[in-house]
Amino acid sequence: MTAIHEVTSSPAVEDVRRALTERWSGAGHRVAEISGYALLAPGKLLRPLLLVTAAEAVGGSREQVLPAALAVEYLHVASLIHDDIIDGDDLRRGRPAVHARFGTPDAIVTGDALILGLFSAVAECASLGVPEPAVLAAVRALSEAGEDLCRGQVQEALLDTEVLAAGADHCLTAYLEVASLKTGALFRGACRAGALLGGGSPAEVAAITGFAEHAGLAFQMHDDLLPFLGDPSVTGKPGTSDAANLRLTFPVLLAVREAGSRSLERILGGGFTPERTLAELRELVTTTGALDLARARAEEEVALARAELGTLPSTEATGLLGAIAEAAVRRDR
Template structure:
């Protein structure tokens, strides 16, 4: 086993232990005998998942000299924000499967799902504020609130941009526009989690900027690879239907690569596939054939891995620690999903 593989395995064990502790805290805070909104929130929050964003907040705090115990409420707040966005996204996309089970709106209905998502958004701020009672300076708490509020706004902006890109089709969507959308829709909360963790821990400006830049590249890598997963893994790994992007006619990263590097015939095939005239299953099958034939699947994997390497390079200014090693391993794990 290579040294890198050993480091990744150790990081996975550490992340798993931290995730278990966070799930226990969620279980306490959202009891099974709560009211209906609490029941719905519990269903979304305790669904199978990686808890990547709260794990990043905790680990970024530790990597910049902070204490895990003092930032747990803020870590949970990041998950509230993330799950709220998933609830709303699934309503927008009409996806009835999330994390391998019924999506929240499929189980509880659209009105209650939307209201619960809204409730989780408000809970974000009171959760972060709890850190002050644990010894975090109020100025740092306020800074973290601002960062997470901006992250939430950026996520929404990214969602709107994604809809515009879908309407434009592959011919009207540049790779730069895609990267900007991914930086907002996916990267914003990863950046917010890491930056908030460093701010709450009292990290130096250089350390705070380093983990923020790290998360920027992780966000791009994550979204690029996420777009590949329907073609590389089945729904038991992705937790949602493989045809979701095809059904919504999204020009995903590998599709855009194929379009920009392909022949006129390839471009026409992609335009027709995403023109809305066939079933999601037929659209997905056609896209898969084109991506394999053009080598776009392989090229997309190479570029997503390059972003992960750039993420790790940003960690050089941090003091050497187990937490910093875990952050580096997170970047590696981002492009190992479904493997």
């Protein structure tokens, strides 16, 4: 069992999984059927766990924030549906992606429906005793996360071979901004919304938001290592996806900084198959030491994330947040 499986086997995750099953296992119409297929896939439910745990870390109640935990999963899964269409990935979580199973038009509409459904889900928290101002603030936090996610998706397209002309340092700066927007957005939104719904003070909300910023970066940095280290049968996604889309990920950009851009230009401009491109990139990031550099930087982000938690009371929930950050860089999927 990997570290990420250990932290996501908590009672909070089981509560979220049970609630998702109750809501989505009996499809009443086609959008509900497709939503259920996407939501009930064997995922980690990491972002709902972050929301619930952040709420509990500031003294909140799991039961009161559970609908919001479902909401952040709606947003996450919707983004995966749309990402797979954009990237042309037909495999997700070890089975056909939504667009491959149901067709692209219905997949797009289902993703849209899930995004819209998050607002009513968060609003349910008011009927469970959460003050309405906190519910409104949580809606704002998740809405901003969704907007950042979209901005990150668009900016990611700029990280191509043309950007290399500006230099590796510029590319790395741009990468960090994209990672903060695209991946960090949902970590930040989940944790901030949880702390707000849990009744956290401004200082507590700020600390948990800072934790999420660094934990999200660590997660993305490690995610970029998986095509070079992971087994597609375990990750549930083709290892050649980034290579096929000629995407400049963190270890690749570090390799360019260490060795210059000429070797990368040869790989990306060589007309190779995705499999050959991945093999060439693997050799590049290994021989330049970029894999080790990327691992070390991800570990630094974990340390910064844990430091943000130092101002919070030492509780089981705070400890779990720290464990989640550690697990983000010790996973195989």
